[in-house]
Amino acid sequence: MPNPDAPPTLYDLARESGVSLATASRVINGSERRVAEAYRQRVFAAAERIGYSANVSAQAVARGTSRLAALLVSDITDPFFAAVTAGVSRAAEAEGFLVTMSVTDRRSDREVELLRVIRGFRPRLVLVIGSRPVDEPTFELEKQLTELRRAGAGIVIVGHHRLPFASVRAGDAAGARDLAAAIVASGRQRVGILAGPAELSTAVARADGFRAGLADAGLEPILVVHGEFGRGGGYSAALDVTDSIDALLAVNDVMAIGALTALRERGIAVPSHVAVAGFDDIANAQDAVPPLSTVRIDLELLGERAVAVALAGNDETVEVLPVHTVLRASTGH
Amino acid sequence: MPNPDAPPTLYDLARESGVSLATASRVINGSERRVAEAYRQRVFAAAERIGYSANVSAQAVARGTSRLAALLVSDITDPFFAAVTAGVSRAAEAEGFLVTMSVTDRRSDREVELLRVIRGFRPRLVLVIGSRPVDEPTFELEKQLTELRRAGAGIVIVGHHRLPFASVRAGDAAGARDLAAAIVASGRQRVGILAGPAELSTAVARADGFRAGLADAGLEPILVVHGEFGRGGGYSAALDVTDSIDALLAVNDVMAIGALTALRERGIAVPSHVAVAGFDDIANAQDAVPPLSTVRIDLELLGERAVAVALAGNDETVEVLPVHTVLRASTGH
DNA sequence: CTGTTAGCGCCTTCAA
DNA sequence: TTGAAGGCGCTAACAG
Numbered sequence: 235m236p237n238p239d240a241p242p243t244l245y246d247l248a249r250e251s252g253v254s255l256a257t258a259s260r261v262i263n264g265s266e267r268r269v270a271e272a273y274r275q276r277v278f279a280a281a282e283r284i285g286y287s288a289n290v291s292a293q294a295v296a297r298g299t300s301r302l303a304a305l306l307v308s309d310i311t312d313p314f315f316a317a318v319t320a321g322v323s324r325a326a327e328a329e330g331f332l333v334t335m336s337v338t339d340r341r342s343d344r345e346v347e348l349l350r351v352i353r354g355f356r357p358r359l360v361l362v363i364g365s366r367p368v369d370e371p372t373f374e375l376e377k378q379l380t381e382l383r384r385a386g387a388g389i390v391i392v393g394h395h396r397l398p399f400a401s402v403r404a405g406d407a408a409g410a411r412d413l414a415a416a417i418v419a420s421g422r423q424r425v426g427i428l429a430g431p432a433e434l435s436t437a438v439a440r441a442d443g444f445r446a447g448l449a450d451a452g453l454e455p456i457l458v459v460h461g462e463f464g465r466g467g468g469y470s471a472a473l474d475v476t477d478s479i480d481a482l483l484a485v486n487d488v489m490a491i492g493a494l495t496a497l498r499e500r501g502i503a504v505p506s507h508v509a510v511a512g513f514d515d516i517a518n519a520q521d522a523v524p525p526l527s528t529v530r531i532d533l534e535l536l537g538e539r540a541v542a543v544a545l546a547g548n549d550e551t552v553e554v555l556p557v558h559t560v561l562r563a564s565t566g567h
Numbered sequence: 568m569p570n571p572d573a574p575p576t577l578y579d580l581a582r583e584s585g586v587s588l589a590t591a592s593r594v595i596n597g598s599e600r601r602v603a604e605a606y607r608q609r610v611f612a613a614a615e616r617i618g619y620s621a622n623v624s625a626q627a628v629a630r631g632t633s634r635l636a637a638l639l640v641s642d643i644t645d646p647f648f649a650a651v652t653a654g655v656s657r658a659a660e661a662e663g664f665l666v667t668m669s670v671t672d673r674r675s676d677r678e679v680e681l682l683r684v685i686r687g688f689r690p691r692l693v694l695v696i697g698s699r700p701v702d703e704p705t706f707e708l709e710k711q712l713t714e715l716r717r718a719g720a721g722i723v724i725v726g727h728h729r730l731p732f733a734s735v736r737a738g739d740a741a742g743a744r745d746l747a748a749a750i751v752a753s754g755r756q757r758v759g760i761l762a763g764p765a766e767l768s769t770a771v772a773r774a775d776g777f778r779a780g781l782a783d784a785g786l787e788p789i790l791v792v793h794g795e796f797g798r799g800g801g802y803s804a805a806l807d808v809t810d811s812i813d814a815l816l817a818v819n820d821v822m823a824i825g826a827l828t829a830l831r832e833r834g835i836a837v838p839s840h841v842a843v844a845g846f847d848d849i850a851n852a853q854d855a856v857p858p859l860s861t862v863r864i865d866l867e868l869l870g871e872r873a874v875a876v877a878l879a880g881n882d883e884t885v886e887v888l889p890v891h892t893v894l895r896a897s898t899g900h
Numbered sequence: 901c902t903g904t905t906a907g908c909g910c911c912t913t914c915a916a
Numbered sequence: 917t918t919g920a921a922g923g924c925g926c927t928a929a930c931a932g
Binding site for chain 2: 239285289292294295298300305309313316319323332335337350351353354356381465491494517518521
């Protein structure tokens with residue numbers, strides 16, 4: 235026996251407003267306004283009366299498409315991803331999309347697994363945020379994305395990668411190079427790099443940028459510490475720092491902030507003894523003590539552009555957003 | 568002419584594996600395993616071969632339901648919401664749900680609008696995170712949620728509210744009271760409250776809790792400043808603080824951290840001159856300078872419980888999670 | 901401009 | 917167990 239509380243269907247709507255199914259469909263959803271005004275009114279009134287809401291799933295199967303955007307994020311708790319996600323959300327909603335968000339927890343098996351689930355929903359847009367590992371075989375990932383692509387989805391990877399899909403990212407290498415140059419210009423000579431995970435392509439791009447900036451001044455890093463991309467990675471890396479070092483460049487702000495805490499606990503003064511800088515300019519970089527020098531990325535814009543690029547659906551697109559060095563007290567500026 | 572790249576359908580699968588549509592359907596999705604092993608193998612093999620992925624929309628219309636959870640958040644950029652969202656995501660994915668996330672930007676018209684869109688997708692779970700305004704008429708909101716409910720969704724509101732749906736929240740009042748008591752016990756007498764928005768019920772509950780804690784010791788707040796719930800709210804509120812005050816209680820950590828920055832800029836020492844405390848124990852509370860005293864809430868658990876409660880579908884449920892005062896250096900502990 | 905009528909991809913009785 | 921057939925809610929020709 236049918237659920238008496240099942241939502242009203244288009245059929246109910248048509249009956250209630252005394253028009254045909256097709257007419258009701260047209261006024262509720264006809265992009266063309268080829269329905270007499272009188273009918274339109276009646277249908278809308280009836281819809282309001284019975285609380286009609288079109289069944290998107292049914293529309294999706296009839297039309298063969300729906301406005302769903304799927305977002306894959308490593309860790310929504312990281313301010314970087316949160317900010318990008320905010321941009322994605324805003325842009326996607328503005329285009330009438332509902333966005334699904336899944337957390338991969340930085341595990342590529344999760345990623346593949348989630349994409350498999352997502353594929354069932356036939357999303358029109360698929361955004362993968364979070365840099366891909368540099369080495370790890372991405373075969374399964376690419377396979378899922380390719381299937382999605384074939385089903386008509388616009389795919390975009392935010393960050394560095396080697397996959398055959400569009401990408402949007404910030405100018406990591408250039409920004410890192412600039413920042414390093416600024417640090418050197420302020421008189422620091424013995425710099426250490428908190429390089430993050432060696433397999434994360436974004437981390438690598440930034441660390442390489444730092445190196446390039448140093449090389450421009452004829453310098454080399456005194457120390458390169460690898461570790462996790464999060465707060466803890468910065469914290470423990472800073473525990474290894476010897477006092478022969480006078481500047482510490484971290485591949486992201488979260489790590490830099492962790493490092494600041496470790497240095498403070500060790501009684502090492504910032505910036506007088508060692509300068510510290512990060513990357514991203516997340517919201518609380520300015521609340522750090524001392525306020526953190528960093529490379530500003532318009533994170534929300536990054537998300538918005540990702541949506542635009544996915545919407546365009548050209549796999550060849552590579553969009554690189556400009557970045558901007560921000561010097562604050564943590565480097566003595 | 569049909570899209571040649573349209574994803575394979577169940578029909579294709581059946582043909583490819585030489586069984587009937589019904590059989591293919593059963594092996595792909597039959598909860599009952601009433602299909603001969605040989606057939607199962609063939610169907611699975613064929614599915615792998617042609618890259619079959621069931622069309623969830625079609626399943627949804629045929630079955631009348633699907634595993635979609637809808638999440639509404641005020642601001643994903645706020646560490647509080649980000650952490651709760653992480654919990655929701657984990658729990659929902661574990662139950663096989665895909666979760667949609669929408670950002671309301673703290674505007675109730677957005678909220679209603681988004682719920683209208685969401686309703687079309689017939690989600691099984693609807694989670695609204697972020698405390699509702701205390702006064703604002705919630706008629707339209709309640710109406711949308713009621714429709715969703717009638718369509719079979721499990722609804723849960725995270726935080727304080729007066730809506731007729733299940734809720735999950737932290738023990739705000741009790742936690743605030745405890746924290747205030749601890750501050751008083753450490754010798755502070757002249758305390759100010761950074762109360763956040765006067766219409767936000769969570770903010771109100773916490774501010775009232777602070778007052779109760781003070782009252783227990785026969786005290787009253789010297790100052791109560793209202794302002795926005797974010798970092799800026801704390802920052803500008805702290806600009807108003809006179810030096811007759813020796814403790815500042817903020818209704819959340821983000822505000823407390825903003826206040827710390829303002830106090831530092833004004834040259835007011837923490838905690839020697841004024842103690843500062845927050846609420847939530849967000850991840851970077853320990854990176855604040857000095858490390859922030861606060862009330863710890865297991866934010867991710869909050870999200871996980873929300874999913875569980877929504878799944879249970881009992882509108883009467885009210886779940887209150889325990890909280891735990893954490894005293895750090897910002898209050899001289 | 902409106903209504904009739906096939907589908908869309910899938911599930912699920914109902915017989916065989 | 918398996919298959920044929922009707923139906924889920926909606927859209928899109930196609931006539932009228």
